[in-house]
Amino acid sequence: LRNIYRVIALGGANAALLLPQVNKALSITMVNKALVEPALLLLLGYFASTLIPLRASKTLAPAGLAAGTFLIVLWMIPHSIDMTQIYAEANAGYVISLFVAGYLLATCLPAVPGVGVVIYALYMASMVVAVGVLYVFQTTLWCSAYTIDDQIDFGWSLTIVGVIAYVIILFSIPALFDDRRLDAAGHSVLGRG
């Protein structure tokens, strides 16, 4: 019963993000729209994966990971962000697909070997930093719904978040390998001898 309440709460949170008033509040700054809201949606997707768990097989995990990553990339394109500010349908697509991306990543990452997880996480963190730096030093406005100052703030925020994520991932590597009982090649040693 508790799980049903949680599922309802999760659905409610997603539905709330589709409300024009909530979207307006989350769209005030570029940091809110392109960093805080995606992070929130990815987290909601992660929570959904704990409530409605699917066990991704090793066979399907890479495809699921690629699909989740692709959905995130699609909504990071400046034109896509502009569309969410104009069309309610585009905003609905944004909310739903980032939620699905969160679910896919949370479901598929555990099925990927530890080495793969580390490479993926470091690569994503590096990309976040690179995109952030690009925004900071970009003198042309890319998202027409926002101002150039907004864009620079967004760039700094991305850079800071990316650097923090990078450091956290680096410090998590020993724990990750320990938890998964992986050898140097990234193969599971669980059940051996």
Add this chain to the structure above:
Amino acid sequence: MTTKERIVTVVMLGTVVILGVITLWVWSLGFSAFTSYSYALEKAGPLPRPAPNLLLIDQFGEEVRLASLRGHYVLLHVFYGSCQTVCPIVIAQLGEIYSELTEAQRSRLVLVSVTIDPRHDTADHRLELWREVGSSPGWMVAEPARPSVGQMARELGIWVFARTDGTFNHSADLFLIDPYGRIVRVISPQWDTEGTRQQLAKYL
């Protein structure tokens, strides 16, 4: 992992990657448009292309068809009067370039500044702006009579976004229309007066 599982992994991953690339290709008009500005420009079609047959109202309140300016090069851009950012810079840049043209070059060129905020940029306001930029007979400060601002923007390839605070975000491109009524060049000023001047000089 068995061979069969490996094949399934590769096929599934390949399918997702191919679908993703196709979606990105379509969404970005062939990986060429990632911002709304470039998207609007690409969507309008490749160059050279016919300029839309706009019906404009000039600073004196008289109707002028863009097609009636054939025989001249036309340099067209959009602006709005209360703009505090890009519009004053582009207009100042155009004023500087125009003042440095020779008489012969000026006789071949018509500058057309079209407002995207006709509600506020009335004929009086436009006349005032025209006087500010030198009252040149070769510079028209107009509003679109037909089609609407939105349709004009789509046909030209300009992105216009009306913000809730009453300001507009729009492309700052300059559209060079040749004497045959074709858009032959889109110049992005990017604060580079010399670059704009050089590009214009190639045609005049």
